[in-house]
Amino acid sequence: MYQRIVVLTGAGISAESGLKTFRAEDGLWEEHRVEDVATPEGYWRNPDLVNRFYNQRWTQLKKDVEPNPAHQALGRLEQEFDGELLLVTQNIDNLHERGGSRRVLHMHGELVKGRCPKSQQTFPLAMPFGPDNLCTCCEPGNVMRPHVVWFGEMPIGLDRIYEALERCDLFISIGTSGTVYPAAGFVEMANHAGAHTLEINLEPSEVHSQFNTHRQGRAGELVPELVE
Numbered sequence: 001m002y003q004r005i006v007v008l009t010g011a012g013i014s015a016e017s018g019l020k021t022f023r024a025e026d027g028l029w030e031e032h033r034v035e036d037v038a039t040p041e042g043y044w045r046n047p048d049l050v051n052r053f054y055n056q057r058w059t060q061l062k063k064d065v066e067p068n069p070a071h072q073a074l075g076r077l078e079q080e081f082d083g084e085l086l087l088v089t090q091n092i093d094n095l096h097e098r099g100g101s102r103r104v105l106h107m108h109g110e111l112v113k114g115r116c117p118k119s120q121q122t123f124p125l126a127m128p129f130g131p132d133n134l135c136t137c138c139e140p141g142n143v144m145r146p147h148v149v150w151f152g153e154m155p156i157g158l159d160r161i162y163e164a165l166e167r168c169d170l171f172i173s174i175g176t177s178g179t180v181y182p183a184a185g186f187v188e189m190a191n192h193a194g195a196h197t198l199e200i201n202l203e204p205s206e207v208h209s210q211f212n213t214h215r216q217g218r219a220g221e222l223v224p225e226l227v228e
C-alpha cells in the first residue's frame with residue numbers, strides 16, 4: 001500500500017463546519033473586490049477594511065465553528081498511518097488542529113496569528129487586528145498585519161512541500177477549486193513523481209483532468225469513507 005502521502009485541503013473541507021468558501025456565489029469575496037482584501041497593496045491602501053474582514057472571520061472561528069467529520073478523519077489518519085504523511089492546507093482556520101491533526105502546514109498562513117511587518121515574526125492573536133495590536137519584537141511596536149499570504153506573496157513552506165511531492169506515492173486534494181497557484185500545480189508534480197492522484201470535491205476543479213481518480217461530493221462524507 002501507500003507509504004508517502006501528501007494531502008492538500010482547501011476551503012471546501014471547512015464548508016460543512018459553516019465557514020464560507022471564496023468563490024461560491026455567497027462566498028467570502030461576494031461583498032469585496034479581491035484586489036482590496038487579498039493583496040498587500042489592498043491592505044496598505046485600506047488596513048481598516050482588511051482588518052475588519054479578518055477580525056470577522058477570527059470572531060466566527062472562535063465562537064461557533066467546530067471541525068467536521070472530514071477534519072476528524074484526517075486527524076485519525078495521521079495517528080494511525082505508519083508511513084510519511086504531509087497535510088498541507090490552504091486554509092487559515094485551525095479546524096485541522098482541532099480535528100486531531102498535529103502536524104499541519106498552513107501554506108497561506110493562520111488566522112489565529114498576527115505578523116510584524118518589519119521583522120516578519122509571528123504572534124498568537126490575543127486581540128483583534130487594529131492600531132492597538134502591536135508586535136513586541138520591535139521598540140516601538142509595529143501594528144501587526146494578518147499572518148496570511150495574499151496574491152503576489154510567497155506561500156509558506158514550499159521547499160518542504162515540493163520535497164514531499166517529489167517523493168509521494170499518493171496525492172489527495174480535498175475541497176479546492178484548483179484556481180490558485182502554486183497549490184493548483186501540486187497535482188502535476190505528484191503525477192510527475194509517479195504518485196496516484198485523487199481529487200475529492202463537490203464539483204470538478206479547474207485541474208480535475210490531471211487527477212487519476214475523482215470522488216465528487218461532500219468532503220464530510222467522502223473523506224471518512226476513504227480513511228476507514
Ligand code: BJW
Pocket residue numbers: 009010011012013015016021022023024027038090091092108148149150151152153154155158174175176177178179180181182200201202203205217218219220
Ligand atoms: C466542497 C465542499 C464540500 C465546497 N466538500 N468540496 C498564472 C499562473 C500561475 C500563477 C499565477 C498566474 N497568475 C498569477 C499567479 C499567481 C497567483 C495566482 O495563482 N493567481 C491565480 C488567480 C491565477 N498566486 C499567488 O500570488 C501566490 N503566490 C505566488 O505565486 O508566489 C510566487 C511563486 C512563484 C513561484 C513558485 C511559487 C510561488 C499566493 C496565493 C495566495 C492566495 N491567498 C488566498 C487568501 C489567503 C488568506 C485568506 O484566507 O483570506 O488563499 S486567495 C484564496 O484562494 C485563499 C485560498 O487558500 C485560495 C484557494 O481557494 P480554495 O481553497 O480553492 O477555495 P475556493 O472557494 O476557490 O474553492 C472551494 C472548493 O470547494 C470549490 O471547488 C467547491 O466546489 C468545493 N466545495 N463545499 C467538498 N462540502
